[in-house]
Amino acid sequence: xxxxxxxxxxxxxxxxxxxxxxxxxxxxxxxxxxxxxxxxxxxxxxxxxxxxxxxxxxxxxxxxxxxxxxxxxxxxxxxxxxxxxxxxxxxxxxxxxxxxxxxxxxxxxxxxxxxxxxxxxxxxxxxxxxxxxxxxxxxxxxxxxxxxxxxxxxxxxxxxxxxxxxxxxxxxxxxxxxxxxxxxxxxxxxxxxxxxxxxxxxxxxxxxxxxxxxxxxxxxxxxxxxxxxxxxxxxxxxxxxxxxxxxxxxxxxxxxxxxxxxxxxxxxxxxxxxxxxxxxxxxxxxxxxxxxxxxxxxxxxxxxxxxxxxxxxxxxxxxxxxxxxxxxxxxxxxxxxxxxxxxxxxxxxx
Numbered sequence: 001x002x003x004x005x006x007x008x009x010x011x012x013x014x015x016x017x018x019x020x021x022x023x024x025x026x027x028x029x030x031x032x033x034x035x036x037x038x039x040x041x042x043x044x045x046x047x048x049x050x051x052x053x054x055x056x057x058x059x060x061x062x063x064x065x066x067x068x069x070x071x072x073x074x075x076x077x078x079x080x081x082x083x084x085x086x087x088x089x090x091x092x093x094x095x096x097x098x099x100x101x102x103x104x105x106x107x108x109x110x111x112x113x114x115x116x117x118x119x120x121x122x123x124x125x126x127x128x129x130x131x132x133x134x135x136x137x138x139x140x141x142x143x144x145x146x147x148x149x150x151x152x153x154x155x156x157x158x159x160x161x162x163x164x165x166x167x168x169x170x171x172x173x174x175x176x177x178x179x180x181x182x183x184x185x186x187x188x189x190x191x192x193x194x195x196x197x198x199x200x201x202x203x204x205x206x207x208x209x210x211x212x213x214x215x216x217x218x219x220x221x222x223x224x225x226x227x228x229x230x231x232x233x234x235x236x237x238x239x240x241x242x243x244x245x246x247x248x249x250x251x252x253x254x255x256x257x258x259x260x261x262x263x264x265x266x267x268x269x270x271x272x273x274x275x276x277x278x279x280x281x282x283x284x285x286x287x288x289x290x291x292x293x294x295x296x297x298x299x300x301x302x303x304x305x306x307x308x309x310x311x312x313x314x315x316x317x318x319x320x321x322x323x324x325x326x327x328x329x330x331x332x333x334x335x336x337x338x339x340x341x342x343x344x345x346x347x348x349x350x
Contacts, residue, residue, distance in 0.1 A: 017052040024165040025044070025045055033173045040195065042224060063113075070348065077175070078342075079345045105168055107168060194245065196243065204217050207265070221274070227264045249316075254344075257271070281319075302346070
């Protein structure tokens with residue numbers, strides 16, 4: 001994939017390239033939210049290393065019509081309420097309180113990010129052979145970070161992350177508009193607690209052997225959990241730590257936590273991102289069979305809407321671990337502190 005191959009003409013594509021450069025800032029500049037939102041997004045909603053020239057024409061083509069969408073799989077939009085508060089002081093700092101209505105949005109870079117990954121699997125497969133790297137699995141193909149290939153991939157991945165930041169910002173804006181229109185809420189009532197990445201590699205400074213060292217921290221199925229007083233923790237949360245969002249399944253609950261000093265020292269400022277599956281998608285489809293999933297959820301007081309039944313049967317609650325147990329483990333390990341539990345009222349699956 002060359003620069004000439006990745007470049008594409010036309011106003012829509014050029015606008016998308018600006019989005020890949022500026023992330024959530026592009027969305028705000030185009031009327032989707034406010035500048036204040038950027039203070040509550042990891043990295044301010046933009047990874048500066050992004051280079052749209054490393055994103056293929058095919059990735060741009062896939063990403064263009066999907067901007068502002070949730071997508072399928074475990075991605076969702078949920079209307080929830082704060083069912084339990086574990087630490088009043090922390091909850092107050094994050095603007096959360098018992099019985100409060102919240103909205104959680106879980107989605108990413110859609111087909112654009114998938115295509116970036118697919119493109120660079122080919123690049124890295126060649127690089128692994130070139131640099132004599134033995135692979136136990138093809139998808140673990142790699143290149144030295146200082147190599148040309150090792151520099152290109154983070155640039156493309158950062159562009160995909162910027163797409164994800166913009167995507168979530170747009171959906172956040174439309175969720176606000178919907179609440180304002182349907183419920184007559186005044187503008188500005190639905191504030192942003194935090195937007196945190198997962199499934200991403202980033203260059204960060206951490207203490208290694210008592211010395212500040214620049215590392216490439218890869219959080220796959222993990223999320224950042226920076227401690228109180230860290231300069232990248234939003235100013236409003238500096239005294240309590242960065243918010244950590246851990247979703248569960250559509251039938252039970254999700255959690256809000258905060259990062260800790262111990263996480264910064266022991267896990268490079270990381271914690272888990274979700275419950276994790278206990279059933280494959282195929283197993284879930286077999287288990288769900290002809291069950292009336294929508295009615296089952298309604299009997300629990302949860303309204304579910306999805307693009308099709310296929311998504312619902314793959315996402316049945318029992319396909320996932322009980323996220324409460326996962327959250328108790330990370331709190332017990334000292335790498336996150338529980339703040340609140342969120343229970344679903346309405347779920348949208350892509």
